[in-house]
Amino acid sequence: MGRRSDHTRQELEHLFLVEGHKHMAEVGFARFSAREVAKRIGYSIGTLYNVFGTLDQLLIAINTRTFQLWxxxxxxxxxxxxxxxxxxxxxxxxxxxxxxRHSWTAIYDHHLPPDVVLSDEQNQRRGGLTQIIVDEVVAVLPSRVQADAPRLARSLIAVVHGHCVYDLNGSFALMGIEQPMELALERVRESLNHAGASMDGLK
Incomplete structure (x- = not known):
């Protein structure tokens, strides 16, 4: 029988989130089971849904945690x-x-229904990673183009992400490319140089 009153709602949310993230890391998005998460911490699936409302909200929270750890x-x-x-x-x-791999891929495997949107808090937590990259792009750009840094940073994220996906799914290996990370770095530096950054002396 699942426990009914061992923890506060806030404690339950944390327990479900931590165990859910662990489960996702172990089995991946396709095999993820909210029922298994509840079972692991000794609560019913009903309790989990009382805390998070829907499976989508649980998955949003898990993926946001991945962004924060990242x-x-x-x-x-x-x-x-x-x-x-x-x-x-x-x-x-x-x-x-x-x-x-599993936690990272789950971010992009989870597609929100049209009527579900991220809360401002979730967007803020996820945006921390992008802001780090924006700040570093600002630091290498001349002052005259620093206002373009957020747009450029997001484009560079897309470039690196695409290379990373091809690395993890084996596409680059099939192409005979042995150093996908270096290839991504080359594309990033080319874009930064084009924007006026100085990459001289950096290998």
């Missing part, structure tokens, strides 16, 4: 980075995706 890893990498912080960003992007 941002933490990128910040930690930048703290130890040498002068080439753009390389550090690209390596951290690939590194997180490779080390957390």
């Amino acid at each position: 941002a933490e890893e990128v910040r930690a990498a930048l703290e130890k980075s040498g002068p080439d912080r753009i390389r550090c960003l690209v390596e951290a992007y690939f590194g997180f995706a490779r080390a957390n």
Whole structure:
């Protein structure tokens, strides 16, 4: 029998979220089971839905947690980075995706129904990662074009993301490309150079 009153609602939300994230990391989006998450912490599936409302809201919360952990890893990498912080960003992007394949892929496998939108809080939490990248792009651009940094940063994220997807799904291997991360970095540097950044001396 599931426990009924061992934890407050806030504690339950945390328990379900942590265990749900762990389960997602183990089995991936296609095999994810909310019922299994509830079972693991000794509560009924009804309790889980009382806390989150719907499966979509649980998945949103899990994927937001992935974004937050991802941002933490990128910040930690930048703290130890040498002068080439753009390389550090690209390596951290690939590194997180490779080390957390199921959780990372679930972000993009979960498609929201038309009537479901992210809350402002969820958008803010997810946006932390993008803001790190925007800040680093601003730092390498001349002042005259820094206002374009948010737009450019999002384009560069798309470039790196595409390379990362092809890396993880084996497409690059089929093409005979052995260093997809370096290829992504080349494209990023080309775009930054075109925008006026100085990448001189960075290999």
